[in-house]
Amino acid sequence: MIAMIRKFLDLAGERKKQLYLAWLFQALTSICEGAIYFMLFLAIKDILGGSFTREKLIQYSLMFLVYTVLHFIFYYFTIVKQRPVSYAMMRDERLSIAAKIKQFPLYYFTKDKISQLTSLFTTDLSFVEMNIMEIIAGFVSSMIMTVVFALMLLSVDWRMALLLFVGIIPGYILYQQFQKSMVQLGEQKKNAQVVMIDSTLEYVQGMETIKAYRLEQSGKLVENQVDRYCTASDRYEATLTNWSMGYKICLNLGLFLSLGVGIAMVRSGSLTPATYLFFAIMGIIFYRPLEALMGSFAMMNLANASLDNIAEINNLPTENEKQGTTQFADIQADVRFENVSFSYDGKREAVSHVSFSAKPGTITALVGPSGSGKSTLLNLIPGFITPKNGRILLNGKDAAALKHSDLVRHVSVVFQEVYLFQDTMMNNIRMGNQSTTDEQVIEAAKKAHCHEFIEKLPQGYQTIISEGGASLSGGERQRVAIARAILKDSPIILLDEALSSLDAENAVAIQKGIEEMIKGKTVFLVSHTLSYIQNADQILVLSDGFLQGCGKHDELLQSVPLYKTMWEKEKSIKSWKL
Numbered sequence: 169m170i171a172m173i174r175k176f177l178d179l180a181g182e183r184k185k186q187l188y189l190a191w192l193f194q195a196l197t198s199i200c201e202g203a204i205y206f207m208l209f210l211a212i213k214d215i216l217g218g219s220f221t222r223e224k225l226i227q228y229s230l231m232f233l234v235y236t237v238l239h240f241i242f243y244y245f246t247i248v249k250q251r252p253v254s255y256a257m258m259r260d261e262r263l264s265i266a267a268k269i270k271q272f273p274l275y276y277f278t279k280d281k282i283s284q285l286t287s288l289f290t291t292d293l294s295f296v297e298m299n300i301m302e303i304i305a306g307f308v309s310s311m312i313m314t315v316v317f318a319l320m321l322l323s324v325d326w327r328m329a330l331l332l333f334v335g336i337i338p339g340y341i342l343y344q345q346f347q348k349s350m351v352q353l354g355e356q357k358k359n360a361q362v363v364m365i366d367s368t369l370e371y372v373q374g375m376e377t378i379k380a381y382r383l384e385q386s387g388k389l390v391e392n393q394v395d396r397y398c399t400a401s402d403r404y405e406a407t408l409t410n411w412s413m414g415y416k417i418c419l420n421l422g423l424f425l426s427l428g429v430g431i432a433m434v435r436s437g438s439l440t441p442a443t444y445l446f447f448a449i450m451g452i453i454f455y456r457p458l459e460a461l462m463g464s465f466a467m468m469n470l471a472n473a474s475l476d477n478i479a480e481i482n483n484l485p486t487e488n489e490k491q492g493t494t495q496f497a498d499i500q501a502d503v504r505f506e507n508v509s510f511s512y513d514g515k516r517e518a519v520s521h522v523s524f525s526a527k528p529g530t531i532t533a534l535v536g537p538s539g540s541g542k543s544t545l546l547n548l549i550p551g552f553i554t555p556k557n558g559r560i561l562l563n564g565k566d567a568a569a570l571k572h573s574d575l576v577r578h579v580s581v582v583f584q585e586v587y588l589f590q591d592t593m594m595n596n597i598r599m600g601n602q603s604t605t606d607e608q609v610i611e612a613a614k615k616a617h618c619h620e621f622i623e624k625l626p627q628g629y630q631t632i633i634s635e636g637g638a639s640l641s642g643g644e645r646q647r648v649a650i651a652r653a654i655l656k657d658s659p660i661i662l663l664d665e666a667l668s669s670l671d672a673e674n675a676v677a678i679q680k681g682i683e684e685m686i687k688g689k690t691v692f693l694v695s696h697t698l699s700y701i702q703n704a705d706q707i708l709v710l711s712d713g714f715l716q717g718c719g720k721h722d723e724l725l726q727s728v729p730l731y732k733t734m735w736e737k738e739k740s741i742k743s744w745k746l
């Protein structure tokens with residue numbers, strides 16, 4: 169629990185003071201509650217001792233009123249102080265994680281990591297936001313109440329108090345065991361939840377394929393994961409209930425012992441009936457905060473796991489942290505790879521010992537079988553991923569030493585998959601260069617051959633694009649990406665299968681736009697279709713991450729067997745007739 173509070177305070181930052189104040193009010197609330205019970209003892213003592221007069225009745229009533237009012241006032245301030253803190257903290261945390269995610273290397277975003285992030289936003293942050301204050305307040309209150317009650321009981325009769333406390337020892341031993349098994353079950357429950365979210369996302373995203381192929385078993389997979397999560401949750405709750413019962417019994421051993429021995433003490437005259445009666449009442453009340461502590465343990469456990477997940481994301485190194493500080497503002501860029509290697513998992517190299525150079529005003533095409541490392545090599549250029557070995561030089565300057573923002577500004581990318589944001593078409597294109605006017609945006613759209621279809625949209629350039637650009641065809645999305653790149657006007661241009669979603673007519677239509685965009689630039693082009701790139705200034709042939717050859721189309725046909733095979737295959741496919 170202490171570790172969890174520490175983690176929470178780390179997240180709280182400057183709001184720590186407000187939290188301390190809230191917990192101080194919580195402590196005062198508990199002290200007032202303790203005082204009310206102490207008055208109860210004094211009243212019982214007076215009644216049984218025959219000294220309960222009318223004045224005492226008024227005196228106790230007034231004190232009761234004062235403590236009750238104070239209790240409510242302190243409780244009100246506890247809530248007022250702590251309520252906004254968790255919402256404000258989680259707001260900051262959401263924004264800071266969103267900003268941090270943007271700086272993660274691209275290869276971080278694998279399917280399971282996306283599920284982990286989804287779970288973090290939908291479950292962990294919300295859970296902490298909704299529950300942590302209550303958990304900590306409950307813990308602070310339980311602890312203070314226990315101390316206040318213990319001091320009060322000791323001051324009334326230390327022998328009876330010690331007998332009552334005996335139950336804490338077996339309770340604590342059981343609690344330790346319980347904690348271990350609950351942490352394990354909590355992790356199982358959490359993992360089952362991540363897998364369930366993962367399979368549900370996959371199910372929704374793959375709906376088109378599921379419907380097309382009537383894949384009934386895909387629904388079964390979601391059903392299984394939902395069942396697994398339900399079983400894990402059930403096991404967690406059932407175990408919690410069993411342990412809680414055992415814990416309660418252990419604690420109450422002290423109550424039975426004190427009441428049993430107390431009777432003997434009253435009989436022998438060493439204990440007054442008033443004190444016995446007081447302990448009989450307080451015996452039940454004393455363990456309540458400790459029992460509540462156990463009850464909220466399940467929540468603590470889950471909150472702790474959520475805080476760990478938040479910390480894990482916060483502690484991940486970002487690409488920017490690894491980048492240098494050298495400024496780069498050249499308007500042309502000569503790109504040189506020197507013995508560059510990269511591995512995603514630290515075991516197998518996706519790009520291995522690659523060296524080549526590309527001059528401004530030239531097109532370098534990357535070809536090779538699927539998985540040969542073409543996209544990886546492309547992603548190395550803007551620093552989306554960084555080489556594990558070797559160097560990439562831009563105009564002779566090591567890219568690793570350059571400011572990340574400068575590097576990214578110098579590279580325009582058109583990926584195969586184009587993401588459009590839920591914003592106007594105008595703003596979606598303007599993302600290429602925020603400082604451009606509407607006229608410049610339209611000019612770029614015309615060059616990329618988007619203008620015609622944008623004009624046909626209900627509000628033209630002011631039409632809001634649905635999330636991800638799902639309402640546009642693949643070819644339309646790709647032309648918007650080309651318009652963005654035209655606006656950005658960077659010295660380096662990366663085209664990763666950029667023509668893949670265009671039909672032959674469209675591809676020819678925007679050829680001019682692309683030609684204009686790449687004039688004087690250092691262009692890298694990934695293509696599976698060799699006929700598209702046969703006029704490139706140089707072609708890099710990759711296989712299993714290694715560079716098999718580098719040269720012009722005719723040279724490669726002579727010198728690289730893999731290239732020759734790929735070319736012949738393409739020719740034979742083209743001659744297929746149905």
Ligand SMILES: Nc1ncnc2c1ncn2[C@@H]1O[C@H](COP(=O)(O)OP(=O)(O)OP(=O)(O)O)[C@@H](O)[C@H]1O
Pocket residue numbers: 274275276277278512513518536537538539540541542543544545
């Ligand atoms: N995010 C990732 N995490 C782990 N491995 C990856 C990741 N992305 C790619 N790989 C692996 O790295 C290797 C090279 O992949 P890359 O995408 O660069 O190949 P490619 O030639 O572009 O393939 P394709 O033509 O199919 O797009 C492959 O073995 C691939 O499985």
